[in-house]
Amino acid sequence: MVMSVVCLCACTVGPDFVKPQAQQVVEWSKPQKSAASQAVTAELDERWWEVFNDAKLSALSRRALTDNLDLQLASSRLQQSRAARQVITAEQYPTTSATGSYGRKRNSAEGLSDPSANNGRSAYSLWEGGFSASWELDIWGRVRRETEAADASLEVAENDRRGVLLAVLAETAQDYIQLRGVQSTRAVTEQNLDVARHSLKLSQLRLADGVATDLDVAEAAAQVAAIEAHLPALQQRQSQLINALSLLMGEPPQALHAELSTDAPVPQAPPRLAIGLPSQLAERRPDIRQAEARLHAATASIGVAKGDFYPRITLSGNVGSQAMQLSDFGSWSSRQFGIGPQFNLPLFDGGRLRGVLKLREAQQQEAALAYQHTVLRAWHEIDDQLSRYNSTQLRRDSLAEAVRQNQIALRTAQQQYVEGVVDFVNVLTVQSALLATQEQQVESATGVSLAMVGLYKALGGGWQSVYPLEEATVVR
Template identity: 85%
Template structure:
């Protein structure tokens, strides 16, 4: 009888729908811009450690530190450990529950009571020795427990991809803050260069005033130009301190902990001639949010089976074996033995519609998870298309601004020469210098924007976690 029930449990089918992996929206190839820029995105194997393509040792070092020290990542790892522990609790229901226990007590029963196991009618105290072994196992005839385990596995995958998503965000934020820091430092350097030019113009106007060929207005305008450019520097210093603080926080460090190593100016890391972005067909494997949405759909589907399983009878096989005696010398003898074995059966008859309501809830949750999966995939494609467009457009803008800077530099040299020769007023010099400073700042901002766009592209592609948290063998698809 016992073997027959166990065999029935192992060979039974599972109630509820089997999970079918959804077919995500596919795009045959990445979008191509109408006017291509210098650095091109190519459909070749994705650079998993994409931050290293910048060839910036400091950025690579900060990325490694973030992987080991970032507190958000540690929190995500803790949540993953909790999910693994929760899965262990659920999967334990597949196995028999066994226990062993024992007790000793000195007792005396009431003389007016119904029974006295000592046979002394409550007139004397007696010893009671008791020990035993018990076991219980729910025979998963309908697959309810198997569906619970399936849902727990899917929920664990949700937590794994949550950790991967946090990792991608941390790597991207580290790179973005570092690139912006270098951009601010380069903007400050440009501002200081223009400040030197403005001071030179001020000295020149003062000398010309002394020679009687300039006016007080020229000197005042030159001094105002110097003060205007100087006014830009405090805001840039403030922004630099904020970005260093942001990086310090990402590294799990106190404010300004990285000031000594990051305050020195350095060039803006540039993008390579080709940016490997992988194949469109691999997107669902790389993006943690897509994998997470799929896992949620899987868990919701398995939960329907759990809800349906509650409608069916539960059969539990239980047994116990023990020994009980009032004398220690008798304890363990053949006559003190006791045992019991047999199945237990329970079937819900009336619950006011609770089970049916739970089933409807699980089915509605599965429908929501299916729509959320479609939405996640569609949003991913839009993000990638937007980032590809932004990467190309930022390069075109940078190239145009580089030409504008070159022409403004020529214009400034010409205006200064003509002012010295007395051909033009000093206002012409100030106008051209202001235009040069503006375009130089825009060029630095645009150069930073190109690198930031590439970071955004790799973040949208879901790159970076594969080399740090590779897929377990059981999760390979």
Template identity: 80%
Template structure:
């Protein structure tokens, strides 16, 4: 094996050291460089100083203090709390949103890798024979015999982010990840609200059925009384027919209520990822409608932007659109990439790895767009227009949120006032029915008066049950509009996404 020249090796060593110094200098320059494009500033959304207060306020108050994060527990209904807990792990929509969040997290990891050098190790072996008429033959035998070729090495490349284009890409990816996080929060909030709404409606239907069955017993008693009076000769066939018709009319209400109960149990089964009627044995037994507490904590207006997932999502979209402008501007500047390789190549295995078989290469590469027909300029204009759209969408989202909250506060207050008035109507109709029945027995009034009062009582009782459930539904709608409920059940996913 031939010897090597110390002077030549020394010169190569100096060149390698000079290349390394150049790499460090360019790296420091990259770290000190600023990012192109506008820096994102959180928008100042339209705010209100206090929640609106209706002219006539109901007994149950909505107070401005820290919101109960687990708001479904304020109903003090163990079954509702248990269903809310189960839906967090079993709901398929929530699992889909979690999968989308995992995809966004992986995409963020892919984009973030552009900050770091790319390295690779490679190796190969081949038994070859070149053409005798070709340009060259590494074996030196002019293509008359085959030869071995052993090759192995290490390569690395790194784009110097002098203009901040890669940093802006990562910033946009972070914001897009935040969009996915708040998409999951929105699904979580929707699922919890829908579970509570379906459960309250189910209990409302069961209460209505109980009221209907009570009135059915009263109607049957009136029918029996009419038949006895007919036998005594103090009533007519008309009285008996009207009483029988009243019984049949009330009975006709029950099948529709049974249908509604089955549908609501199915809706809850679907929310929990269960087959139809899977919760029938658990929920078919009658239970009262969950009632709201005397005071409902709804938080402060200034906290709304931190709670509502749609506002957070709109802000994240605006952030991503703003960072994308920097990416588009960065495409106008040169891209500089450092690359290098170090390895060994030999035709004999015994020479492989020796000093003479070494090979290396190091140096920067750059590319600069000169003419593209306006593609880069058009892309920049597109990103700027998208950023303007995202800013308008944010303003619209915040404004819609204030309107939803104001509407829900009004609904919550009005539903309580209606419930209280209907409670008084039920009380008076009960007195009227007892009086009409007594007067009918005494022969003071005819049976039409009894039927009229009984029909009025049944109607007001059903309306009262509906309004009682409506108060609880209004409170659920209020908490949904306020964006509460995901904070205490979401921290694990937040921690994973922030890594």
């Protein structure tokens, strides 16, 4: 008999989950023209923000891991998911309870019965107490499928937190890099402003000597004002980025102003960028892991829906005592008990159960398509980021040469103007070109570092070193 029950309980309705095979790319795409810094197939740098060798960026990243409110919200959702799983898995086990009561009563003389046998002429006491237990025999595996779905839902929440963590780390690095880029642009602008002011003084001196004209002085003054006009926008952008970083740290506006307002160079990417193996992508990216967990939960839910078609059998029993006198309570004659199985079999529900089953099957199909779409989108993101990383480096190198040539041109134009060979408009034109290329050079250097952050985010790196896989292990 016991073996029969065990065999029945081993039956589980519904399809078993099969881990989907992610669409694989044999190797990372390679650009037609390679830049100086190369992305190589080597062990992924999990703490990728430390490869910049920027102590302030590393400190902000560590701070974001503990103080960021979005990450704390994701952790709260994870705790809720763990509690929900505990509620669902409790159905696998018997439930027991202890009861006890005392009451002073008086029944009607005209009623159906009076336990005191006094026909309602006097009150009586009633003492009751005992234990009860019930357990649903999971013959068809419905509860086991519910537990399986709960485990998968817990994995969804875990990867949601990992995705938030990855986004927070990437956003912290991006905002910090942009802040340093703005500060570098402002420094370049201020250097050009000094040059423009020097040119204005030179024009004024030449005007006093009768060599220059009022037009030269006006053009020089206009150049100074035009360069000065860049500074307020840069200052406002710096304030915005410091605010963005303050928000990521869970701080009020401008809380990091004293800490970050001092200029510092843009963090530079290393010459060798380890990006891991393509075959490891499905294990690294939280969104792929989350899509797989959703598919697992949807598959298990089909088994739950099918289990509702079968009868539910519950074993229940109780034992206790009942007496009208406290002195009799607990005596052998006051004992009472009840034991026996119960079953519930749905006969007619207007098609509700079939509708639920069709819904769960459709949801599983949607989850399978979502998984394929997530994997395909991941490969596209990585390919785009690899291309961006390479192209931004090539652009940066070309702009460096443009800046060098424009600096030579400006010195030449200034010398020729002093010698009276060229008009002042030539100096202004060359200086404007130099300022534009210098700003573009800073922007491109910032773009290289931002592209590296985007690449590591697309690769799904970073959360592994903070929340290891062992933390997410579910004890079944």
